[in-house]
Each structure stands twice: as C-alpha cells, then as structure tokens.
Amino acid sequence: MKKKWIAFSAAALAGAAALTGCSSSGGADEGAGQVYVYNWGEYIDEAVIDMFEEETGIEVIYDMFETNEEMYPVIEAGGVTYDVVCPSDYMIQKMIENDLLAEINFDNVPNISNIDPEYMERSKSFDPENKYSVPYCWGTVGILYNTSMVAPEDVPTKWADLWDEKFSGEILMQDSVRDAFMVALKSLGYSMNTTNDAELQEARDLLIAQKPLVQAYVIDQVRDKMIGGEAAVGVIYSGEMLYIQEEVENLGLDYDLEYVIPEEGTNVWIDSWVIPANAKNKENAEKWIDFLCRPDIAKMNFEYITYPTPNKGAFDLLDEEVQNNKAVFPDIDSLENSEVFQYLGDEVDALYNNYWKEVKSN
Amino acid sequence: MSKKLLAGPYLIWMAGFTIIPLALIVFYGLTDGDGGFTLANILAIATPEHRKALFLALGLSLLSTVICLLLAYPLALILRRRNIGRGSFVVFIFILPMWMNFLLRTLAWQTLLERSGVINGILTALHLPNQSLINTPGAIILGMVYNFLPFMVLPIYNVLCKIDDNTINAAQDLGANFFQTLTRIWFPLSLPGVISGITMVFVPALTTFVISNLLGGSKILLIGNVIEQEFTRGSNWNLGSGLSLVLMFFILISMALIAKYDKNGEGTAF
Numbered sequence: 001m002k003k004k005w006i007a008f009s010a011a012a013l014a015g016a017a018a019l020t021g022c023s024s025s026g027g028a029d030e031g032a033g034q035v036y037v038y039n040w041g042e043y044i045d046e047a048v049i050d051m052f053e054e055e056t057g058i059e060v061i062y063d064m065f066e067t068n069e070e071m072y073p074v075i076e077a078g079g080v081t082y083d084v085v086c087p088s089d090y091m092i093q094k095m096i097e098n099d100l101l102a103e104i105n106f107d108n109v110p111n112i113s114n115i116d117p118e119y120m121e122r123s124k125s126f127d128p129e130n131k132y133s134v135p136y137c138w139g140t141v142g143i144l145y146n147t148s149m150v151a152p153e154d155v156p157t158k159w160a161d162l163w164d165e166k167f168s169g170e171i172l173m174q175d176s177v178r179d180a181f182m183v184a185l186k187s188l189g190y191s192m193n194t195t196n197d198a199e200l201q202e203a204r205d206l207l208i209a210q211k212p213l214v215q216a217y218v219i220d221q222v223r224d225k226m227i228g229g230e231a232a233v234g235v236i237y238s239g240e241m242l243y244i245q246e247e248v249e250n251l252g253l254d255y256d257l258e259y260v261i262p263e264e265g266t267n268v269w270i271d272s273w274v275i276p277a278n279a280k281n282k283e284n285a286e287k288w289i290d291f292l293c294r295p296d297i298a299k300m301n302f303e304y305i306t307y308p309t310p311n312k313g314a315f316d317l318l319d320e321e322v323q324n325n326k327a328v329f330p331d332i333d334s335l336e337n338s339e340v341f342q343y344l345g346d347e348v349d350a351l352y353n354n355y356w357k358e359v360k361s362n
Numbered sequence: 363m364s365k366k367l368l369a370g371p372y373l374i375w376m377a378g379f380t381i382i383p384l385a386l387i388v389f390y391g392l393t394d395g396d397g398g399f400t401l402a403n404i405l406a407i408a409t410p411e412h413r414k415a416l417f418l419a420l421g422l423s424l425l426s427t428v429i430c431l432l433l434a435y436p437l438a439l440i441l442r443r444r445n446i447g448r449g450s451f452v453v454f455i456f457i458l459p460m461w462m463n464f465l466l467r468t469l470a471w472q473t474l475l476e477r478s479g480v481i482n483g484i485l486t487a488l489h490l491p492n493q494s495l496i497n498t499p500g501a502i503i504l505g506m507v508y509n510f511l512p513f514m515v516l517p518i519y520n521v522l523c524k525i526d527d528n529t530i531n532a533a534q535d536l537g538a539n540f541f542q543t544l545t546r547i548w549f550p551l552s553l554p555g556v557i558s559g560i561t562m563v564f565v566p567a568l569t570t571f572v573i574s575n576l577l578g579g580s581k582i583l584l585i586g587n588v589i590e591q592e593f594t595r596g597s598n599w600n601l602g603s604g605l606s607l608v609l610m611f612f613i614l615i616s617m618a619l620i621a622k623y624d625k626n627g628e629g630t631a632f
Binding site: 066067069070072073169175176177211214215216217218225228229230346349350353354357358360361 | 581
C-alpha cells in the first residue's frame, strides 16, 4: 500500500514537472503517460495489463500480431511507433541487423535477475551480447502422437518416422516454411539454419516425397485436430501441451496424447521483449519489461499462456507436478542437438520460400 | 455547388478505399524491393508453381461456377413461377445464411467433413464405411458452391422476375412447349442475370484462399494462397502485388463481359 502511494506521488510529481518544465515541447501528453505494446495474440494474461496500469499509472495501448512477418513491416515503416514488441529469435536478429532496435538499459530492469541464465545464453545465438532482448517465453517443437492410434512399438522417436508409410494420411505437418524445413533438415542431419542450396534441395525433395502421407498442413489447428482424434501424429509447439493434457482429461477421452522431442534435435524457440529504435516511451517500455520479469507476474502469464517460462523465480513458484512435466519443461540435455532459428538474410529467405512453394504446389 | 458538397464523402471514400489502395498495388507490383521498375513480379506468374496454382484455381472456380449455375437456374425459375409472396420468402431463407460470418460457415463445413466429423459419425452409426471427405479438391469445390450459390441465384431471380408474363403467355399461345419457351424466351431474356451471376461467383472463387486453406488442408495451393503467403509469410509484397495484378486481368475480363451483356444493369443481386 505504501509502495503504491510512493509510486503515485512520484507519477504525480513527474506529471507536474512535465507540465511546468516542458510545456513548449507539449510533453504532458506524450510524457509519463503511455506505453505502446505490440504482442502476439493471446500472449498475456489481460489482468496483468490492468495490474501494470494500476501500479505504475502508465496507460497501456495494446495491439496484437499473428506472425513475425506481419509484425516486421509495421515496425519498419514506423507509421505507428510501438515502445515494446515481442518477436521471435530469428526476427529479433533481423531487426538488430537492420538497426530497428534500441539497446535496453538494464539498470531499469532489475528483475532481469529472475531470468534463468541458460536462456540468456541461448539468446546469444540471435542477440550476441544480450543487449537488445529479454526472454519472455520459450519452447520446443516436437511430435505429438495419439496413444490409441500408434502401437507401442511404432511410437515415433525421430523426425524420420514422419516418412513412415504406416502413418500415411495420419500426419499433420506445420504449415510454415521454416518449421517444415526444420523437420526435413534435421532428419537429414543438417543444421536447420543451413544456407547450403544443395542441402535445401535435398530437404525440399524429402518434403515433396512426404506430401502424399500428410493429411494436412496446419498451424494452430494441430492442437484441436489431435484432441479430436483426427490424426495419429502431428508436429506441434510444446507450449500447447499443458492445454492439451488438461483438455484430454476434461473431455474424458479414451486416448492420451504424448509429446516426443525427436532425437535428431529440434527447434528451441525464444520469444523476447525488445524495444524498437524509434520508441517514444523507452523508459516506460523498460518498466513494462521489468514488470513482466517479476516472478508473480511471470507465473500469472505462464498459467494463462501455458508456454514454458524462462523465469526461474516463476518456475520456483509452480507446483511440483508442473515443474516435472517433461512435455512443458524438458531436460536441458535432451536438447543437445537442438538449435535456435537464425535470420539467414533476405536472399536465403526467398530461397526457402520458393522451395516451400514447390513443395506445396507439387 | 451543394450537389458537389454532397458528393464529397463518397469521393473521399472512393479515393481512400479504392483508388489509393489500387494504386499502391500497381506500384508494388511494378517495382522491386529497392523501388526500381520491374516487370518480374508480373512475369513470375509463368514459373511452374505459380502457373500450376493459377490453372488449378481457374479449374476449380470454373467448375464451381458451372455447378452453381446448374443449381441456381432451375431454382430461380421455380421461385419466379410461384406467386410473389411465397417466392420472396424462399429467397429470404436462401440469403439467411449469408448473414452469418463466411469464415464460421466454412469452419462448420470442416466439422461436418472431418474424419471424426458429423457426416462420418452418421455413416458409422449406420455401419457404413467412413469416407475421407476433407482435404480434397472436392471439398474445396463444395465450399465454393455453398458459399457463393446465393450470388448466382439472386441476380438470375431478379432478372426472371422482370420478364413480363405476357411474353411467356404469347409464346405458349403460339404453340411453344416448355423446352422451347425455356431456350428461346426465358434463357435469352435472363442472360444479363446469368452473366452477372457467373461473374459474382467466378471472381471470389478464383481469388479465395480461406476455403482452400480450411477445406483443402493447405495441401492444394491456389493462386489466392500464393498471394496470401507472399504478404503474410514471405514478406514479399512486390511479388504478391504483381500476382494480384495478373488476377485483376481475369476480373477485368469478367467486367467487360458484364458491360457487354448487361447494358442496363438489370442483373444486380439486390
């Protein structure tokens, strides 16, 4: 209560200072008051936004995007200046390379100490000096299978199992370029960040060969289709696992859905908060990031989003059952061969896109 | 002067929501990533993947247009021959689903066609073998016909309603049988509505990407999907715009057809 009072008077003082001091630059409106947030859809517990507004007095203007590729041109064009954005790994790298991001002043983000160093380390593959980004959610990509449709001896353990004839018409693949190529490249033993044309062609041919076995290419629908028993195996983001397990239980289904991290290694993805270079309220953005790094807040978000949190403080607050749920929080050593997506440059991106089109039109 | 003032909002509307976006598409379509002039985005339609996607889209949309016409014409004729009150009630029933969101209706078809969906559930209950209905070209055509059929029925119905009963009576008095009346009176007189209906079904069917995504399981790539992916995933607005311009060419052809056959604007839907 006391803290709140101090925060309130500080905000009031700041407001007064803005009014008296900087009236010529019209600072009152754009000063202490707002933070423009650009985040994925359904990627925050909305109560958290209200709590932030109440505790800091900063008004949150919250917008959402659906894909990294949709977000990028918006930030690049700068028609709307967002103060804090939550892209994925490879897109952050692209934004850094194109000078679209501002360095975060970590003096304003003391709660960064709650983030597990493991994820700061992994972040270095796209943000080499940990200067621009603060991890928010992370996860893996793996194979989900239906225990009643897959015999115990046929349980998939590696990506190559998705080329097995016995799963004909039973496979749900990811309908996005990099994810689909990751599956093929990993099963061939190549890096999922390869820029080697010969390796990519090999992966493309493999994906074309797989197409007759695939039931559908989907993104978010993998979850519901697998719960509905539409297919035996599907490529899925680990973040969906808690929801799936709860749903299987709630619906009283007579089968289980199990998650496997393929032994060839997989994509470890990290979504992190960054501050665009043209942000108008940088300090408010840092306050926002700091707030989200607070263990109790990170826990609230985890419980809403159910994607694994890199926040050690929040992890410690969770029930033991959730902490030990390997589908949500896999052992670090099972991720030995795994990589984080990197931005490969526009030309290689175009190559991936063209090969993917060839797969889809075949 | 006051008339000009009244036209103002519409001019702003047209400029803001038609002319400027169209100009942007043309600009993007004719430039490369660095803003230099190029025809590459339009010529890209000739690559095997794009050509295949275009022909597939043309094929599927033509087929669903023909099916719509075959279903809609007899229906419109029946509605016209009933007395007005009951006829318009049936028309009302017909357009009722259009008040619901297009996406929701397509998603509903997904639930119906799925392997563990409603139709297969009924088949299982009757001890009949399950059918794989979804993720096939047939499912896409079904989706197109279902969604666009009202756009075929309404213009034809409207034109048929305007045909004077006396014309039909005269034909019958002079000894024309039903088939002759149909081919020599009804059909020629309703041609504006038919052309308008064909355009109104063909154009959205040609450009759709939602139906092929939801009912085709993204396994069937139509030209609409290619364009959508260039914008949302590929970050290549130039190529997406260039391909849109190619599609616009087909739409212009249909508009030319309307202008030729429907001079008085009779074949309107509403």
